[in-house]
Amino acid sequence: MDLKxxxxxxxxxACCFKLLNTVIRFLPTPELARNKSWKWRNISTSLAHSSLTGAWAVVCFYIQPHMVEDLISSQSLLSHSLVAVSTGYFIHDFLDVALNQSFKRSREVLLHHSLVLSCFSLSVTSRLxxxxxxxxxxxxxxxxxxxxxxxxxxSGRRNILGTYVALLVFRVCTLxxxxxxxxxxxxxxxRYALTMGTVGLSLISIMNVVLFYRLLRADVLPIREKRMAREI
Structure with missing residues (x-):
C-alpha cells in the first residue's frame, strides 16, 4: 500500500471501531454492568480488537514464517494492513478514553496508547x-x-487461571x-528508532509489573485472607 x-x-x-462501540450501546447489557455502560462498551470494543489482531498476527507468521528472520524490512500486504488496522483502533480508543474518563484514571492507558501509536505510526508510514x-x-x-x-x-463473575497462563506466555515471554x-x-x-523502542519497552514492562501486582491483589490476596480468617 502507498501512504494514501x-x-x-x-x-x-478508527471509524469501524467507533461504529462497533456505538452498536454495542444497543445490545443487551448484564444488569450489574448497566451503571458502567461506557466501560462495558469500551472493553467489549477492545476485546474485538484483541481477538482480531491477536489471531491476525498468528496468521501473518504462519503464512510468512521467514518474517521472524528480518523484523526490520520483511513485510507483506497482510502484515502491513494488520499494523494499520491496529493503529486505527488505538486512535479510536485513545479518543474514547480521553473524552470519557478523568485524566487521573486514564493516564496509564493514554501513556500506553501514545507509545504504541508512536511506534506503529513509524512502522506503517516508513514500512520498516x-x-x-x-x-x-x-x-x-x-x-x-x-x-x-x-x-x-x-457482570458479577470471575475467571482466574486462563488470565495468568496467557499473561505469562503471550505478554511476559513476548516482551x-x-x-x-x-x-x-x-x-x-x-538511534531514533532504538530510543523509541527502548523507552517504549521499558515503560510497558513497568506497566506489566503493575498489572501483574493488581491482578494478584484482586484475585489471590482475597482468597488468602479468607483462608487465614477461617483458620483463626
Missing part, C-alpha cells in the same frame, strides 16, 4: 519494523483474556523476546 492507502486504512479502522510491530501484537492474545476477565467482573531482539540488533536500528 495506508492512511485510508488507518482512518477506516512491520515484523517487529506484528510480534508486539501477539500480546493481544493475552489481552483477550484480560478483557474477558474485566467483562466477567462487571522479553522483543527486548532481547532489540538488544541484539542495536547496530542495525537507527
Amino acid at each position: 492507502s495506508t492512511l485510508l486504512v488507518v482512518g477506516g479502522s 519494523y512491520v515484523g517487529y510491530a506484528v510480534v508486539s501484537l501477539l500480546v493481544e492474545i493475552n489481552s483477550v483474556f484480560l478483557h474477558i476477565r474485566q467483562l466477567l467482573l462487571l 522479553a523476546w522483543m527486548t532481547r531482539w532489540l538488544a541484539a540488533h542495536t547496530e542495525r536500528v537507527p
